[in-house]
Amino acid sequence: MPSSRQPSSSSSVPSSSAATSPLSGFLGVFRYSRRALGLVWQTSRWMMLGLALCTLVAGVLPAVAAWIGQLIVDGVVSAMDAHQAASNPNLLASIAPVLTLVGIEALIIGLIALAQRGLSAQQSLLRAMLGQKVNVMILEKAGTLSLSQFEDSELYDQLTRARREASTRPLALVNKTFGLLQNAISLGSFSVLLVQFSPWALLILVVGALPVFISEAKFSGDAFRLFRWRSPQNRMQIYLETLLTREDSIKEVKLFGLEGLFLKRYRAIFTQLFAEDRRLTLRRESWGFLLGLLGTLTFYLAYGWVVVETIIGALTLGQMTMYLMVFKQGQTALSASLTAISGMYEDNLYLSNLYEYLEQPVEPENGTLTQGVAPGDGLRFEQVSFSYPGSADVLHDISLHLAPGQSLALVGENGSGKTTLIKLLTRLYRPTQGRILLDGSHLQEWSTQALRERTGVIFQDFVRYQLRVGENLGVGDTRAFDDEQRWQQAARHGMADDFIGRMASGYHTQLGRWFKNGRELSGGQWQKIALSRAYMRQNADILVLDEPTAAMDAAAEADIFARFREHSQQKMTILISHRFSTVRSADLILVIDQGHIIERGTHEELLKAQGRYAMLFQLQAEGYR
Numbered sequence: 192m193p194s195s196r197q198p199s200s201s202s203s204v205p206s207s208s209a210a211t212s213p214l215s216g217f218l219g220v221f222r223y224s225r226r227a228l229g230l231v232w233q234t235s236r237w238m239m240l241g242l243a244l245c246t247l248v249a250g251v252l253p254a255v256a257a258w259i260g261q262l263i264v265d266g267v268v269s270a271m272d273a274h275q276a277a278s279n280p281n282l283l284a285s286i287a288p289v290l291t292l293v294g295i296e297a298l299i300i301g302l303i304a305l306a307q308r309g310l311s312a313q314q315s316l317l318r319a320m321l322g323q324k325v326n327v328m329i330l331e332k333a334g335t336l337s338l339s340q341f342e343d344s345e346l347y348d349q350l351t352r353a354r355r356e357a358s359t360r361p362l363a364l365v366n367k368t369f370g371l372l373q374n375a376i377s378l379g380s381f382s383v384l385l386v387q388f389s390p391w392a393l394l395i396l397v398v399g400a401l402p403v404f405i406s407e408a409k410f411s412g413d414a415f416r417l418f419r420w421r422s423p424q425n426r427m428q429i430y431l432e433t434l435l436t437r438e439d440s441i442k443e444v445k446l447f448g449l450e451g452l453f454l455k456r457y458r459a460i461f462t463q464l465f466a467e468d469r470r471l472t473l474r475r476e477s478w479g480f481l482l483g484l485l486g487t488l489t490f491y492l493a494y495g496w497v498v499v500e501t502i503i504g505a506l507t508l509g510q511m512t513m514y515l516m517v518f519k520q521g522q523t524a525l526s527a528s529l530t531a532i533s534g535m536y537e538d539n540l541y542l543s544n545l546y547e548y549l550e551q552p553v554e555p556e557n558g559t560l561t562q563g564v565a566p567g568d569g570l571r572f573e574q575v576s577f578s579y580p581g582s583a584d585v586l587h588d589i590s591l592h593l594a595p596g597q598s599l600a601l602v603g604e605n606g607s608g609k610t611t612l613i614k615l616l617t618r619l620y621r622p623t624q625g626r627i628l629l630d631g632s633h634l635q636e637w638s639t640q641a642l643r644e645r646t647g648v649i650f651q652d653f654v655r656y657q658l659r660v661g662e663n664l665g666v667g668d669t670r671a672f673d674d675e676q677r678w679q680q681a682a683r684h685g686m687a688d689d690f691i692g693r694m695a696s697g698y699h700t701q702l703g704r705w706f707k708n709g710r711e712l713s714g715g716q717w718q719k720i721a722l723s724r725a726y727m728r729q730n731a732d733i734l735v736l737d738e739p740t741a742a743m744d745a746a747a748e749a750d751i752f753a754r755f756r757e758h759s760q761q762k763m764t765i766l767i768s769h770r771f772s773t774v775r776s777a778d779l780i781l782v783i784d785q786g787h788i789i790e791r792g793t794h795e796e797l798l799k800a801q802g803r804y805a806m807l808f809q810l811q812a813e814g815y816r
């Protein structure tokens with residue numbers, strides 16, 4: 192879980208890309224547009240070309256339709272005049288050209304509809320494909336992050352934001368880019384018509400739309416900053432939802448009667464967030480309305496002008512109709528373009544978050560060793576100290592040596608650093624001081640693959656996969672993930688075969704409640720599954736069990752350890768346990784207190800020394816008397 196640190200400055204304050212510096216910040220933020228287009232191109236180039244074609248058609252044809260409209264009106268007027276003037280009018284001859292134009296206009300409108308359908312069909316298909324692609328990118332990246340990066344609340348926020356929003360944003364950006372293109376083409380073709388009336392009309396059109404655009408751009412930035420700033424609250428909401436709806440927490444929530452408390456907090460977060468949303472929405476819409484009025488005003492100015500020109504005979508009736516239509520549609524296209532630009536600005540801000548996450552530096556994988564310089568030397572800690580990022584030392588000056596065939600037990604109070612030592616040994620974290628050697632070579636020099644193969648670890652908080660029983664074992668060795676024989680063998684060693692055998696579908700029984708017919712196991716049974724999982728690593732010669740039997744009954748525990756010793760004779764074993772009955776047979780016992788080794792020796796030696804170990808042992812023994 193991420194630490195509960197408050198988000199640091201960069202999540203509460205907009206990043207440089209979202210900074211308020213006017214034009215440069217605004218333009219700089221478009222740097223992700225090209226990448227979004229590239230992403231769509233990689234996803235499906237045919238659909239991207241299809242989008243471009245439909246955009247072109249839907250962009251050019253409206254102006255053509257307006258021009259045909261003018262020809263129709265003027266055609267009608269002149270046909271009417273001719274019809275009235277002629278003594279013997281030929282109806283068909285006068286209406287045929289106009290009707291042909293009406294037919295062409297109908298065809299054009301049909302084509303525009305077809306292009307728009309094509310656009311929306313391709314957009315919805317692309318949305319699904321692109322959403323999947325981006326989500327896979329996010330998950331693949333997650334696989335490369337280190338444990339400490341996961342525990343960093345800032346990065347976790349970035350990941351949450353990326354997952355929640357960014358999978359839909361690239362397409363939104365591309366749609367807007369194409370929408371912009373379409374409107375720009377329409378606008379270009381409208382301008383060609385409008386400029387014949389007057390270049391001033393064009394200027395009026397542009398000036399009328401600008402204020403709305405500027406306010407939209409400003410509010411998009413505000414919305415994004417709000418989104419970024421409130422990530423921690425959103426995360427808390429998601430967490431509360433999980434607590435209130437997941438079967439693994441609902442038991443306790445019910446028994447402690449926490450529903451009301453959690454719901455209250457959930458509502459309070461919403462109320463707070465909603466107040467900010469409302470404020471922004473109201474401001475955004477009111478300004479949008481007021482500035483939009485300017486656009487309407489300019490339209491009616493132009494309207495009056497065109498009407499006057501028509502009355503004084505400078506324009507035909509058909510031209511008047513066309514110019515009014517062109518002006519109206521031009522205004523719509525222009526404001527749509529400007530809204531698209533400010534929307535793109537917003538999408539870019541969200542995408543900047545996605546790419547910030549995707550570009551998180553990962554620790555280079557530079558270890559290549561598959562064998563140490565002193566094979567058979569085993570494991571050495573040399574004056575190792577460690578502190579978690581941002582906290583004080585958790586381990587100080589730890590030195591130990593474990594040779595193949597030896598067993599080590601770690602004893603100590605809660606929080607003394609036992610699990611942390613295992614995290615260092617498994618390279619989940621690096622020591623802040625000192626070094627760890629495996630077979631004489633620095634742990635960092637080992638190839639990840641070789642190291643993983645040599646270690647089998649079961650942590651206290653092992654994962655209860657909601658998969659089939661066999662797969663729950665198979666995860667211990669991905670190469671044998673589906674190997675039923677290996678499952679059975681591992682289950683025998685971990686003493687899970689008995690109860691698995693009694694299940695109706697045996698190794699194919701679905702575990703957990705998320706899926707239909709999923710079975711739940713008892714705590715001890717889950718532990719046996721986890722233990723068997725460790726035995727899947729046949730080649731592992733370092734076996735680590737962190738509190739492996741805490742949930743097991745005494746008979747099972749004794750049996751488990753008898754088998755454990757039998758299967759680990761040539762191996763190095765490390766055991767963490769609070770039960771002295773489990774610990775006593777280890778070759779070396781380390782007593783850890785607040786990160787220091789305070790005693791070391793065998794059970795007998797430590798009893799003789801009459802120190803902390805002896806005291807704790809007596810205490811536990813008395814409990815059993």
Ligand SMILES: Nc1ncnc2c1ncn2[C@@H]1O[C@H](COP(=O)(O)OP(=O)(O)OP(=O)(O)O)[C@@H](O)[C@H]1O
Nearest residue numbers: 342579582585603604605606607608609610611612
């Ligand atoms: N991811 C982490 N980030 C920061 N501090 C941590 C983290 N994990 C553990 N700690 C702290 O490090 C100390 C040692 O924890 P560790 O889990 O190693 O103890 P432990 O001896 O295994 O305890 P237990 O017997 O309760 O399992 C504790 O004070 C704990 O609060």
